Amino acid sequence: MNLGSATYWRRHLIDRVVRWLCVLGTLVALVPLASVLYYVVVRGVGGLNLEFFTELPKPVGESGGGMGNAVVGTLKLVGLACLFGIPPGILAGVYLAEFGHSQFARLVRFSADVMSGVPSITVGLFVYSLVVVTTKHFSALAGGIALAILMLPMVTRTTEELLKLVPESLREAALGLGVPKWRATLRIMLRTAAPGIAVGIMLAVARVAGETAPLLFTAFNNRFWSSGVDEPTASLSVNIYTNAVSPYEDWHRQAWAAALVLLLTVLVLNVSARFLVRNRVRVR
Amino acid sequence: MTVRSDVSLSRPRSKLQLALGREANLGDLAFRRITALFAGAMIVLLVWMAVEMAMASKLSFAAFGLGFITSTDWDPVREQFGGLPFVFGTIVSSLVALLIAVPISLGIAIYLSELAHPRLRTPMGFLVELLAAVPSVVYGLWGVFALAPWLRETVEPLLAKTLGFLPFFQGPQRGFGMLAGGIILAIMITPTISSVSREVMRAVPAALREGAIGLGATRWEVVRVAVLPYAKSGLVGATILGLGRALGETMAITMVIGNRAEISASLFAPSYTMASVIANEFTEATGQLYLSALAEVGLLLFAVTVVLNIFARLLVWRVGKLPEGGQL
Numbered sequence: 001m002n003l004g005s006a007t008y009w010r011r012h013l014i015d016r017v018v019r020w021l022c023v024l025g026t027l028v029a030l031v032p033l034a035s036v037l038y039y040v041v042v043r044g045v046g047g048l049n050l051e052f053f054t055e056l057p058k059p060v061g062e063s064g065g066g067m068g069n070a071v072v073g074t075l076k077l078v079g080l081a082c083l084f085g086i087p088p089g090i091l092a093g094v095y096l097a098e099f100g101h102s103q104f105a106r107l108v109r110f111s112a113d114v115m116s117g118v119p120s121i122t123v124g125l126f127v128y129s130l131v132v133v134t135t136k137h138f139s140a141l142a143g144g145i146a147l148a149i150l151m152l153p154m155v156t157r158t159t160e161e162l163l164k165l166v167p168e169s170l171r172e173a174a175l176g177l178g179v180p181k182w183r184a185t186l187r188i189m190l191r192t193a194a195p196g197i198a199v200g201i202m203l204a205v206a207r208v209a210g211e212t213a214p215l216l217f218t219a220f221n222n223r224f225w226s227s228g229v230d231e232p233t234a235s236l237s238v239n240i241y242t243n244a245v246s247p248y249e250d251w252h253r254q255a256w257a258a259a260l261v262l263l264l265t266v267l268v269l270n271v272s273a274r275f276l277v278r279n280r281v282r283v284r
Numbered sequence: 285m286t287v288r289s290d291v292s293l294s295r296p297r298s299k300l301q302l303a304l305g306r307e308a309n310l311g312d313l314a315f316r317r318i319t320a321l322f323a324g325a326m327i328v329l330l331v332w333m334a335v336e337m338a339m340a341s342k343l344s345f346a347a348f349g350l351g352f353i354t355s356t357d358w359d360p361v362r363e364q365f366g367g368l369p370f371v372f373g374t375i376v377s378s379l380v381a382l383l384i385a386v387p388i389s390l391g392i393a394i395y396l397s398e399l400a401h402p403r404l405r406t407p408m409g410f411l412v413e414l415l416a417a418v419p420s421v422v423y424g425l426w427g428v429f430a431l432a433p434w435l436r437e438t439v440e441p442l443l444a445k446t447l448g449f450l451p452f453f454q455g456p457q458r459g460f461g462m463l464a465g466g467i468i469l470a471i472m473i474t475p476t477i478s479s480v481s482r483e484v485m486r487a488v489p490a491a492l493r494e495g496a497i498g499l500g501a502t503r504w505e506v507v508r509v510a511v512l513p514y515a516k517s518g519l520v521g522a523t524i525l526g527l528g529r530a531l532g533e534t535m536a537i538t539m540v541i542g543n544r545a546e547i548s549a550s551l552f553a554p555s556y557t558m559a560s561v562i563a564n565e566f567t568e569a570t571g572q573l574y575l576s577a578l579a580e581v582g583l584l585l586f587a588v589t590v591v592l593n594i595f596a597r598l599l600v601w602r603v604g605k606l607p608e609g610g611q612l
Contacts, residue, residue, distance in 0.1 A: 015502035019399055025391025026408060029478070032471045033415050036426045043429075088322045095319035108323040110597075111330045117525070117593035118333070118586060119532025121559045125566070125582045126333045129340050149329065156326065182315030210419025213534035213559070217567050240421045241535060244428050252429070259422045270417045274410060 037263075044260025047253040052261075057223055057239075063250050067258055069225050070234040073140070074262075077219055077235055078209050080144025085151035086201060090190075092152075093159025093197075098185055100160070109160075112153040123149050124214035132218060140226065140233035143219025147208040154207070158200030162193040199273045206269035210262055212237040236262050334586065341580035343573055352580060358545045358561075360569070365577035367584065369545040373462070373555035374585075377537060378530040380466025380551065385474045386523055392474070393481035398507055409482070416475035424539030427468050432459035432540055435467075440552055455550040458542065463551040465541035469530045477526035484518030484603050485511055514603075521599030528592040532585060534559040558585045 051066040058065030092112075096105055123146050131142040166189050174184035190197075212235075220232040221242060236258045243255035344352065348365060355366025396409050436459030443453045488511050496510040512519070542554020543564055558581050569575045 011502055011505065015504040018504040018507075019395075022391040022395035022399055025388040026395050026412070029388050029392055029415065029471075029474050030411055033411065033418070035430060036418055036422065039426055039430050040422065088325060091319045091322040092326055095316075095323040098319070099316060104320070105323065108326050110594075111327045113597055114590055114593045115326065115330055117528050117532075117589055118330075119534065119559055119589055121532065121534040121562050122333070122337065122582050122586045122589075125340070125562065125579060126336050128566075129336055129579070152326065152329070156323075180309075181312045183311070185315070206417060210421065212419070212421040213563055216563055220567070237419060237421045237535075240425055241539070244421075244425045244539060255425055259425050262419055263422055266417050266419060267414070270414065 040259050043256035047257030070236045070239045073233040074235045077143045081147035085148035089152045089155025090159050093156040096160040097163035116153040121213040128217045138220035138232040140229040143215045146214035146218045151204045154204040162196040166192045206266045337583040341583045343576035344580040370558040374557040377465040381469035381530045384470035389477035392478040397485040420535040423536040427540040435459045451549040452551045460542040462555045465537045468536045473526035477522050480522035484515045488514045517599045518603035521596040524596035528589045
């Protein structure tokens with residue numbers, strides 16, 4: 001190779017340029033992340049106090065007040081989503097991991113993947129015509145079901161992936177002791193995979209906690225406390241939306257505070273998930 | 285303890301044996317059936333969603349037929365509903381997003397899979413994935429109070445001054461509009477495209493890279509001649525997955541795109557997407573036909589994203605090394 005040739009230098013110049021472009025692209029992608037974090041922290045921290053978590057929103061014109069109802073509402077909605085989404089998701093995931101070679105299983109896997117790509121707003125439409133039209137009113141129940149449908153494919157695929165990571169020798173040992181296959185799966189395999197699955201579920205929760213679109217016409221919103229699961233329910237995410245598009249300065253401040261709470265929750269869940277398991281678990 | 289003779293490790297038992305087997309097998313049978321039931325629920329749910337939305341949009345389909353997607357007339361007062369402005373807004377905003385996100389995502393994927401120091405790969409990859417963790421509505425809030433003003437005061441005047449002769453960069457500069465929508469979508473789909481691309485590139489056999497290095501290729505040439513050609517269909521799949529996400533994205537874009545059912549060549553002009561019109565008007569819609577028209581928009585959106593997803597996943601699987609549907 002002639003090190004002095006023009007071709008050599010041109011090739012290496014191109015190499016250098018492209019490599020810098022790749023680094024630049026990565027940095028450019030991180031600018032919005034930094035900017036979002038900066039804005040949310042700087043603007044949100046002022047509105048964050050005890051009142052935010054305990055008080056109801058004040059009517060327009062009065063300053064102060066909080067989003068206690070939305071904090072409780074979000075917790076309620078996510079709780080319902082876990083209740084409806086996790087057990088079926090885990091069972092479906094167990095099926096895919098244990099009996100996953102049939103044509104049927106392949107179709108299930110495919111459906112789960114496709115479902116995770118369905119726009120969340122259409123899930124809201126579906127639950128609206130299914131639950132809200134039937135019961136004739138918006139409710140936390142409907143919101144919880146909508147979020148559960150979004151969680152379902154994530155939980156299923158995480159459970160499957162993690163069960164497949166459990167060494168087969170554990171199962172063989174259990175079977176060798178005379179344990180029936182189903183008990184070996186539940187008591188040995190699933191239990192071994194449980195920490196990883198829990199982390200996967202944490203990530204799924206982090207994702208649905210910030211969902212807004214499917215709640216707009218299922219849980220709707222509420223300016224007051226809602227009792228039980230049968231009333232329209234406020235959530236942080238829907239409130240960020242309604243406050244942000246409102247013309248009131250006070251409401252904007254509340255929206256930033258709510259965004260800070262939501263973002264902190266989501267980030268804490270994501271970062272701790274990262275540190276809890278070395279195995280790469282990802283919500284899909 | 286009794287020794288069981290019915291446990292075989294190597295040979296799977298036949299269906300008949302399973303069905304007629306003893307107690308333990310009965311438990312296994314029930315276990316299999318029950319888990320299969322929940323697995324099957326996934327398919328049922330997907331089909332059910334399609335059917336439910338088709339039912340809901342029947343009224344609108346009967347009234348407007350296929351003209352629904354070619355008419356630009358969206359007037360709830362006169363009960364005239366045409367979805368073309370929303371289809372236009374959705375497609376154009378997604379294309380703008382792809383135009384920005386694809387080169388950047390490819391850069392990220394190449395950097396993270398081929399160039400970055402091994403110690404940097406994990407933390408940088410994590411940061412990029414955090415972009416996907418930020419809730420859509422928080423992006424929307426940021427878009428309203430940070431992105432849109434910045435576009436209005438800095439970016440749009442600059443674009444108008446330098447590229448103003450193009451029809452895309454003309455008209456009043458509001459900040460809220462197609463450009464803001466496209467940019468915010470680009471931010472949100474970048475982690476999707478880059479992480480799938482990265483997985484696809486990781487699946488390229490090492491021997492191909494080694495061969496190129498052996499021939500004296502530079503790092504970029506390794507990527508260009510060995511990695512990219514092998515990963516091509518997977519990269520297209522990654523892009524289409526990103527497109528699917530962009531089409532269905534609702535909150536952030538609703539908050540910044542301006543929400544006006546108009547078709548304009550200018551990227552500065554306000555627009556409206558399919559997801560946005562549902563989010564904005566569904567709870568306020570009065571009249572069965574109005575609701576049904578919105579449901580038809582939803583059905584259209586659902587159908588398009590499902591088809592795109594199926595297509596994209598087939599492409600990504602073709603790269604081979606990935607487990608079926610694995611780690612997207």
